Amino acid sequence: MKDILFLLAISLAGYILVRILLKEPILPWKEKKASAFVPKPKKKNKKNKSSTNPLEEEEAAPFSDLFPNVKTVANHMIHFSDNRFVMMAEVEPVNYFLLDEDEQEAIDTVIETWTAQISYDVRQYLQNRFVDLTEPILEIKKTMEREDTLNEEARTFGQNMIRDLESWQKSTPRYDTKRYILFEMQVDPNDIKLHEEDDMQERIIDKAFQELYRRVTTAKNQLRRADVFVELLSTDGICEVLYYAFNRRKALKNRYSDIEEHEMLSLYVTADTPTKRIIKVRGELERVQKEEREKSEQAAG
Incomplete structure (x- = not known):
């Protein structure tokens, strides 16, 4: 009897081992589990892709189409048609991760103090340029x-x-990141008190410049303690930022500084011109400016 039980035990163990090796259910009446095999996705053939030059780019849309409300760039500001103004400042960052813990804590405290004092619109703008x-x-x-x-x-x-x-x-080609802070405000003409000799548009520009310059100065004085240097961009500096924004690849060949050196940004012809023509052009400009002032006064009235 013992021999029969021993043989049955060996047979049962062998049966279980075979079913496990065959990945079959031990009980024959149980259904076989679905395979968990998932086919690997086929690799795409990259040979068909045509190689492109990283310095080539499609023609950018005209600036007026992308920013239809921009009126002009002057007086260190971007002037929009609805009396909104934007002043830009370039930031030279500090290498935060090379500092020790106490120095990092001091920088965090300064930046947190400055951001806690802000009650107006401030934006950050990062621009990647090709290393020149x-x-x-x-x-x-x-x-x-x-x-x-x-x-x-x-x-x-x-x-x-x-x-x-x-x-x-x-x-x-490699990239270099430029960092900017944008200060924005909108002037309400109803808040401006005019005297008889004052011009509404000039007063609006003066108010916007004084307020935005104060904000830039506050940021410059505050962040200087964290070794973060803030410098106000001039009108030419803003134009350079916009030039690189719309001509990131072409700017490596047609550099903005070269355009400036060749006087291609000049509003007036720099060739030799007779005195009579200069007086005539100046008189025409004064007439156009006078008409614009009269139109703005009528609109304000």
Whole structure:
């Protein structure tokens, strides 16, 4: 009897082992579990993709289409048609993660104090630009031309460095991040008291500039204690930011500073002009400005 029970136990153990190896249910009348196999997604063939030049870009939409309410950029501000004004300031950040814990705590305290005092609109704007090595390359060339005591090995080294930098910039574009703070406000003409000799539009611009400049100065004085330097952008600086925003790739070839140096931003013709023509153009400008003032006075009245 014991031998029969021993053989049954061995047979039962062998049966269970075989069912487990075959991944079958131990009890025959139980249904087999569905397989958990999930087919792997097929890899896309990347060979069909055409390689594109990172410095090429589609033509940007006209500025007036993207920002239809912008009236002008002047007096260090962007002036909108509904009497909104935006003043921009560039920020030189501090390398926060290279500081110790006490220094980081001091920076956090200063920034928290400044943000707690803000009761007006403040926005941050980050702009990625291609790294431009034109200025360092020009500086190296000027140094090589200015130094007459350089030996042949030093000049060869400088020429190879210039060639490598130019090749590196063209073949492997890299980005540099510019950081800005935008201060915005809207002036209500009803809050302005005019005297007889005052012009409404000039008073609106003066009020906007004084208030926004005060805000920029407050941010500059507060953040300086955290080694964060804030500098007000001039009218030309704002135009440069807008130029890079709409021509991020093209700006590497057609640099804004080159456009400025060639006087392509000038409002007037810089060629030799007779005195009579200058007087005539000046008189025409004064007439147009007078008509605009009269229109604004009529609209305000």
